[in-house]
Amino acid sequence: MPTVEFEGNTFAIDEDGFIDSFENWNKDWVQYVKQQEGIDELSEEHWQVIDVLQDYYKKNGIAPMVRVLSKLTGYKLKHIYELFPSGPGKGACKMAGLPKPTGCV
């Protein structure tokens, strides 16, 4: 598995740059993905989305569906795209250290 070095961390990543395991996530990973995503500054809103995703993942072992993410954060999908240009999956989930959903999605 390829790895990236960032701020003294070594992160193992998959083909699409997702972290290998949620266990290996830390706050430096967020800073690393932030650069990749081209986000200038992380606001409280970014952190709220990340927190909601992680809480849900810890309880359920998967990412929440987009409609649940919207309801829990109070942000419409459009606003989530404004916060995370690559979208809720490839942007927000990646930053929060969650794996990609697979199947008929």
Next chain:
Amino acid sequence: MVDTPKPEELIENIDHTPPEEPWEDTPPDLSPGNFCYPTKKKNLEYLGLPTPTTDEWSPSDEEWPIPENWQQIIHEGFKDLLGKYRSLRIFMDTCVRCGACADKCHFFIGTGDPKNMPVLRAELLRSVYRNDFTRVGKILKKIGGARPLTKQVLKEWFSYFYQCTECRRCSVFCPYGIDTAEVTMMARELLTLLGLNINWILEPAANCFRTGNHLGIQPHAFKEMIEFFCDDIEEITGKKIEPTFNRKGAEILFITPSGDVFADPGTYSMMGYIMLFEHIGLDYTLSTYASEGGNFGLFTSSEMMKRLNAKMYAEARRLGVKWILGGECGHMWRVINQYMDTMNGPADFGEVPVNPITGTRFDNAASTRMVHITEFTADLLRHNKLKLDPSRNDMYTVTYHDSCNPARAMGLFDEPRVVLNAVCNNFYEMPESTIREQTFCCGSGSGLNTEEIMDLRLKGGLPRANAVRYVHEKFGANMLSCVCAIDRAALPPLMSYWVPGVDVCGVHELVGNALVMEGEIERTTNLRFEPLTEEAEVEADV
């Protein structure tokens, strides 16, 4: 991941001129963007499948991680399949290379690659069959159309049998009725013997064994998600609905793909199903164990398909239901209608399905005990059991994509149209050669709906998109309905790329919009919370 070119660039680069070199000498393109990621080792181990000799590999690697005796493994596997399936031997022997199938494949139309002609794709396997298993091939070698299994041939198999969506459009035109999808299935099964398969298929399959569905939704989360939809339904209609889960003694078990529970726009169809069942007072239950209609085993091996399929019957038996109602899934119906009865049947539970509301007996489902939701709804409509206001779908000009498997594997042509014509006022068909049994694939079926081959998917989906563009320009179609969860995942990016302005929905989302439920409040939005009328839209903007 590779950047996707603009539509005009992509279309300009589609070239149908065959390469100069003979096809046998042309190596497959396995550069990034042209293959699906291989299966992660943890998923192969979970499923008890053979693993490659290294933990990680890429199809673009020169040397592949296969055991030394790989040719022997394939040879014996092939022999085994020929012994099991007389159909395979017939498909290998009977092709006369007439070429009727050649230009029928969406991948050939969209890529211009001759090996995407179904005849040549099958020849990749057939040439090895002749070499290993026929006297003519053994004696005449190359002149007899035989070639030995080399590493390049193996790479071709991986490349081209994962560029086939098993949609079976080519089979419709084959004068011998060769089921080309089964050729692909057999080739994928052989590749699986060496641990060569793709993660987008086997991670869902592994999830399905672990949690009951492709997405890995655990029982408590599954229940919460359905309840979330019920909250939304209450907000829109004022009706509180409380579906049951794993309820013993229910008359009917309802099973749909987990995509309908998780991914938009399928989730709106899920709401539609629940509303319909409430409207007619159906005695049904949902299962958190058989929580998946889809079966990615179909894209892996017959054994995997059989094992995954078995839980539908196991759950029906455990709950003691009379029969199973199936949702808007695509390939699930290929498995149910063409394989389940012999794989896991005859059903040892329940009885021949009878619609409890109309009394209609579904003799066509006598042995499988499974009825398709559009058959069921069309029957309700025929007996005038639904109260509808189709004007609630007036914001949409609807067309219908015949999802490949319900169309070609079970002949479901009229029922969805009966439903659509009842629930919306503006419905237009795409051209005749692109619908019903001749329907064009979304370009992402059979487990190929993964991001890393997006360019290929957009090329493969071009014929479908082109037909949608026709009704979009001629009739103003802005909603593409379908009855498959892979469609609902794959068609939105296809539309936004080729035909912007066309959205995608399931048929039962439109049913849910139109249903006039007893005691409901005045509806101001559709199931997507979009305002129903222009005046309401203005108010919402203020």
